[in-house]
Amino acid sequence: MSNKSHFVKSYVLRGSRISKAQKKAYCDYALDWILPFKKAKINWGGNCPYTSRFIVEIGFGMGEATRRLAMEHPAWNILAIEVYKPGIGKLLWWINQENLKNIRIIEHDAVEVVREMLAERSVDGFHIWFPDPWPKRKHQKRRLIKPGFIELLVRALKPGAYIHIVTDWEFYAEEIYNLLENTEGLRNRHKKWSPKPSYRPSTRFEERGLVTNRKIRDIIFELDKL
Numbered sequence: 001m002s003n004k005s006h007f008v009k010s011y012v013l014r015g016s017r018i019s020k021a022q023k024k025a026y027c028d029y030a031l032d033w034i035l036p037f038k039k040a041k042i043n044w045g046g047n048c049p050y051t052s053r054f055i056v057e058i059g060f061g062m063g064e065a066t067r068r069l070a071m072e073h074p075a076w077n078i079l080a081i082e083v084y085k086p087g088i089g090k091l092l093w094w095i096n097q098e099n100l101k102n103i104r105i106i107e108h109d110a111v112e113v114v115r116e117m118l119a120e121r122s123v124d125g126f127h128i129w130f131p132d133p134w135p136k137r138k139h140q141k142r143r144l145i146k147p148g149f150i151e152l153l154v155r156a157l158k159p160g161a162y163i164h165i166v167t168d169w170e171f172y173a174e175e176i177y178n179l180l181e182n183t184e185g186l187r188n189r190h191k192k193w194s195p196k197p198s199y200r201p202s203t204r205f206e207e208r209g210l211v212t213n214r215k216i217r218d219i220i221f222e223l224d225k226l
């Protein structure tokens with residue numbers, strides 16, 4: 001599956017409403033911080049002694065968590081992948097506002113980015129926080145977390161590095177947990193659900209989940225140290 005170029009997209013691009021400030025940030029800063037999608041592996045910070053981790057965040061939404069993570073961990077290089085232009089504009093605005101140097105954005109389908117741009121054994125952690133649950137049966141095929149995608153993530157992980165997924169949809173949490181549990185080479189860092197790690201900031205998706213009394217499930221698996 002990982003070699004196929006065809007995958008059902010996990011998002012639908014509708015005409016999104018972008019604010020003036022987001023549009024301006026996009027125009028002013030896109031060239032500085034957005035890496036173009038290419039069928040070539042990236043080596044960002046690989047030779048840099050100040051970089052302690054290479055983290056890939058998939059589907060950052062409005063970039064609230066990305067911004068906080070980048071501020072609190074200046075030595076982490078954060079590759080942030082999203083297709084939603086208002087969110088990209090917002091994160092570019094934050095990057096400029098907070099003078100952040102450790103974020104690069106790719107505006108493209110994360111499945112293709114992971115497949116084409118991430119070298120084997122190069123990533124210290126994947127963050128996939130509140131992926132769209134696509135709860136209706138007819139939309140389930142759009143869920144991002146599926147076996148072919150996990151295969152791609154695993155190939156990119158360094159030994160001992162992790163995949164951290166969070167969802168507030170119980171059926172999706174069980175599905176993700178079972179998938180990771182049955183993936184060769186992965187090991188759960190905790191018993192089943194993980195406690196919320198201190199590095200993960202809350203976002204509006206978490207707050208919305210809590211308001212509606214849903215349980216927030218953190219799931220963290222790591223690649224065996226070979």
Ligand SMILES: C[S@@+](CC[C@H](N)C(=O)[O-])C[C@H]1O[C@@H](n2cnc3c(N)ncnc32)[C@H](O)[C@@H]1O
Pocket residue numbers: 009010011058059060061062063064065081082083084087108109110111128129130131132144203204205206
């Ligand atoms: C429910 S939102 C969560 C946003 C953010 N992680 C948060 O917690 O606030 C899911 C995001 O994933 C993005 N997304 C879904 N599939 C994607 C893909 N294949 N590549 C890049 N982004 C994707 C959507 O555009 C959306 O912004």
